[in-house]
Amino acid sequence: MRGQLHEAAAAFADGPGALEGILLGMVDDVDRAVREPLEIFPVCHHSPASAIAMARRLREKQPKVVYLELCEDMAPLLTELRNCRLPVAVQAFASEVRGFPAEWAPLSVVAPLTEASAEYQAIAYALDTPGVELVLVDRSSDHVFQWDRRAGDPGAPAAPQGAPAPAEEEAALHGEAVGVEIGDLRPRFAELEEHLLRHGRVRHWSEWWHQYVELPLGDTDHDTYRQVMLLVGSLFRRLAPGDPHRVRVDEDRERYMWTRMREHLSATGTDPADCLYVCGAFHAASRVAEFGVDGTGGFEISPRTATTWQHGLIPSSHAAIEAQFGLAAGSVSIAATTWAKNLRRTRVEPYRLAGQAGAPKTRTKARKTAAAAAAAAAVPRAGAPAEDRLTGFLRQPPVLDALDEAELLGWSVDIVRAARRNGYLASTADAIAVFETSILLAGMRDRARPTPYDFQDAAVTCIEKDSVPGRRDVRRLVEIMMGGDRIGQVGYDALPPLARDVHDRLAPLGLALEKRGVQRALLDLASRPELAACSDVLWMLRRLMPHGAARPIMGERRLGGTSVQESWDLALGTHQRALIELGYEGVSIEQVLEQRLRRAAWDAQARAATVLAAVEDATLYLRSRRFADDLGTRALEVLSGERSVDGAPEVLRRVRGLLAYYRTCEPVLPPWIESFVKTGYAHYCTQLPTAFADEDATAGQVAAMLGFLFSMEGLALSLGCDRAQLELAVAQCRPRDPSKTALLWAAQVQLGTLSRQELRERCDGLLANPMVVPAYPRYLSGFVHALEPVPGLADVVVEAVSNAFARLPDPVLLPWLPSLITTLRSGAADLAPLLIREAGRIFPGRLEALDAWVPPWRQPPAAAAPAVARAPRGAALLRTHRSTGDAVARLLGWEGSWEPAAAAPPGAALLTRHPATADALETLLTGA
Incomplete structure (x- = not known):
């Protein structure tokens, strides 16, 4: 072969130079790997030909030690494969990183396995054959990220150019995990791949491999298969671009693996002839100094970082494998079909883990037939010697199968x-x-x-x-x-403790939660109170898992409220990967939820609204008063340090909800929420003038601040706050925006510094000024937002809108109308119902009454009735209960006398000034 390649180099090139070096170097690589005492078995990932050759070789050689190119920290998980239905992926996951940048988290590494893969055949043989040891020798998951630190995204390979987009959502089963595979046999030289595709008259690399490598190698003997795979691996390696980073990572992996194998051989004293090294063909043609059992070089393996890695099995699918490794859509399904055909044609008995879910049962007759076929395959074919079979294989014409x-x-x-x-x-x-x-x-x-x-x-x-x-x-x-997108499943026994706990706690529902698809769960909590525990689990799953895993159809979980009946759509089997990854964070969903809430509350970028949301979740799902109080104290700290009002609407909404809950369900308010109201009152009073003048602060945010101040005013004053602080803050506000100006007017009405009649006059003045009319919708937007802090102004807002429609001419009103509608819709959609209800109360309910209807603001004021002097209704009450009257008078600082000569009891003037209060008090006490 060396002579033939030398002649080919001289014929196709100007002279024996670079081309000769590449061709003869390939022969050297093959010769070096074949002569290695520790047998190297080169494979291609998810190749049926590699899997068939692996099954044959294992039955023939019966090695005592199998070295496998797979992350060494994944070894403890492989025994759990028998509890799964393939395809599945072995995963290493780290949610909290130490030694890597925080923005990299979470880190995830997966190694997918299908039955039609040589590595699964090796794993099944080693685990089910007594006396055989399986040793994983590839770099650990931690080293994957240590060695592959790309700019901006470590260890995450870019999506292959031209890779077809996945057609189904199952293509995302691996998420954003880094894929580790055995036998990445694809040209890294783009021009070479383009040349092979063009001359092979195929569309993509998967089709080329299937036609020109997969099918011819399906029927070859072991020596020919091995030499061809080594030759292909050497070719792609020598024609790969000289990317220094990629070359260094490849060579470091090879040094790592050979170092681990030599360490194991030295520690156990195993004969290399009894071992088998399963690796990708690309790495089998290695040229590093550490290559072989007699290799030189002192490669030092760096220590792992302090990152804690969790390991588990996650479901995989053909589409997920294709999407992650840039294979053509359907290529893995076609490989599975080819694997089944090869098994029927060659009668090779594959290795399957005992009890493997989804594996067909093997009959005794089939075992005998397979053993005979393996024995026949072990006999060398007559003709050329073993070392020359590669030449014969390469020179023979392709076999043209007859049309079926x-x-x-x-x-x-x-x-x-x-x-x-x-x-x-x-x-x-x-x-x-x-x-x-x-x-x-x-x-x-x-x-x-x-x-x-x-x-x-x-x-x-x-x-x-x-x-x-x-x-x-x-x-x-x-x-x-052709075979479909087979989707794997992780069995119950292989699930992490959290996932098993979820299945156990939802068992009363009577559903097969491991199945894919959507299942309906009906919970009648009134007749079956024991299902309340299932309801708690489902609501926490809805909070923790992706949308669609647990979706409520009927029922709700809110503060102070409980559902009598609930209906759920569950798809836990479809989202099994997400449930498994929850198990990496804790042993129960309560623990995971508490950890996430703590992480969100104590994050450096946390806002007061975020922490209040955590308080609400802790109350709703965990029912932990202690934990809620801790989070509330943290919310108080965060609010004190905030310098913007971006989260004011959310703070107002959540504080109102929590206050309503504690007032109805707790005997006393928690100390933290009292402090929060007191601190918030002073905080928003301080920021109010700045927010009115700040162009970045919206009218809704300023309205939320005023809503907090006015709605919490009673509680804040009872806790020691001073209303003068709010009055001074409002007096210092100088808004320039029309919507904020309207908000300021509403606040002044609420404080009593501006009467409602003066507010109506100002609105009339705006409509009378032609220069201001274009900005009138923004004033209306401010008035609508003012309904949040001052809901009593609803009638004034309805009047302002009605006057605009009544007074403005059509040339002005019609262009202005779309701006008004869009302003109200975008800025105050949640407050519009209050406005509509008030309009329904004011306007007539029948169309025929509209012509004679007069707006309330245009009706003349009723004549005042003549004043009739009468003693206050509370005077007799005061005389009857003199001690009480004296105590109230002293409390109010009133000095008076009960002498008959006195014109009135000490509180008479107070009763005269506030007769409504006296009447209400008398009615309450006497029932009159």
Whole structure:
């Protein structure tokens, strides 16, 4: 072979130079790997040919130690694979990072496994064969991020150029995890891949590999398979671009693995001849000094960071694997179909973990047949010696499989049936067209037998036409028909404690929560009070998990309220990965929720509204008064340090809700909320003049501040606050914005410094001024926002709007009307119902009454009735209870006498000034 490659280099190049060095170097790489005492088994990820060759070799060699290219910290999880239905992914997850930048969190590394993968065959053999040791030798999950620190995003490979977008949501099962795979066999030299695709007459790399490597290697012997894979790995390695970072990471991985293997051999004294090293073909053709059991070099493995890694199994799918590793859509499903065909054709018995979920049962007869086939495969083929089989394999012409008309006809009928179910107007004629077009395309691509990719192109051409009537296009239908997007599942025994606890606590619902899809749960809490515990779990899951995992249809969870019946749509099986990752954060959902609330409350960027939301969640879901009080104290600290009013609306809403809850459900208010109201009153009084003048502060935010001050005023004054502080703050406000000016007027009305009649006159003056009319909608917006702190102004706002419609001419009103509507909709949508109710109260309810209707603000004031001197109604009450009257008088600082000569009792003047209060008090005490 060396001589033939030398002649080829001289013929195709100007002389034996660089090309000769590459070609002969490939032969050297193959020769070096083949002569290594520790047998190297090169594989390609999710390759049926690699899996078949692996199963054969394991039954023939029966190694005592299997070294596997997989993160060494994932080893304890592999025994749990038997409790799962493949495909699944082994995951290392870290939510809190130490030694890495905080913005990298969370860190996640996954290694997906399918049955049609050589690494799964090696794992199943090692775990189920007595006396066999499985050793993972690749870098740890921590080193993945240590060595792959890219600018801005560590260890997260960029999406492959030209990779097809996933068609289903299952493509996101791995999330944003970094993928670790065995056998990344894809040219890193773009021009080489383009050359191979063009001359191979294929569309993408997956199709090229299937046609020119996967199918020919499916029937070869072990030596030929091994040499071809080493040759391909060496070719791609030598033609890879010289990216220093990528080269360094690849070589460091190889040094790491060989160092770990030599350490194990030295510690155990195992004979290298009894070992098997399973790695990607790219790494098998390594040229580092540490290569081999006799390698040199003193590679030092850096220590791991202080990051705590959690490990578990998460569900995977064919689409997720394709999306993460840049494979063509449907390629993994086609590989699974090819794997099943190879098993039937070669009669090789694959290795499966005992009790593997979803694995077919193996019969004794099949075992005997497989053993005989393995023994036959172990016998070298007659002809060329083992070291020269590679030359014969490369020189032989491709085998042109005969057309399997029955198979192709079945595909054509099935795709037409599937197309009709998805809304296509397909018929028998389309099935015939797909059949003939598949043969035509295969012939144009120098193939006697159409591949699934030829059939897919033919189906798209003949059926899809120019539109897609349903949710799936024809290309996706072909992928489903060829095997579909198989989705794995992690069994109950392999789940983390939190996930098992959730399943146990929801068991009374009687649902198969491990199944994918949406299930309806009905909870009649009145007749079955024991389901209240399930309701608590579901509400916490809704708070912690992604949307759709637990979605309430009927029922609510609010402060002070309970539901009698609840209805839920549950999809925990579909969101199993999210539930498993919750298990990395704690042993129960209560613990995870408390940790998250603490993290949010004590975050450096936390706002008072955020902490108050945490207080509400702690009360709703955890029912922990102690924890809620701790969070409330933290809210007080955060509010004291805030210098902006951005969160004022949210603070007002949540404080009102918490106050209403504590007043109705608790005997006394918690000390923290009293302090919060007192501090908030002083805080917002201080910031009020600045907020009115600040252009960045919106009218809604200023209205929320006023709402806090006015609605909490009674409680704040009882706690020792001074109303003069609020009066001074309002007096110092100098707004320039029309909406804030209207807010200031409303605040002055509430404080009594501006009468309602003066406010009406100011509004009339705005309408009378042509220069101000264009800005009138902004004044109205301010008035609507003023309903938050001063809801009693609703009638004045209705009057202001009505006067505008009554007085403005159409040329002014019509252009102004859209601005008014958009202003009210965008700025005060939640306050509009109050305005509408007030308008419904003022305006007539019948259309015929509208002509004779006179607005209340235009009606003449009623004549004042002549004053009739009478003794205050409370005078007799005071005389009857003199001691009480004396105590009130002394409290108010009134000095008087009960002498008969006195014109009135000591409190008479007070009663005369405030007769309504006296009347109400007398009615309350006497019932009159």
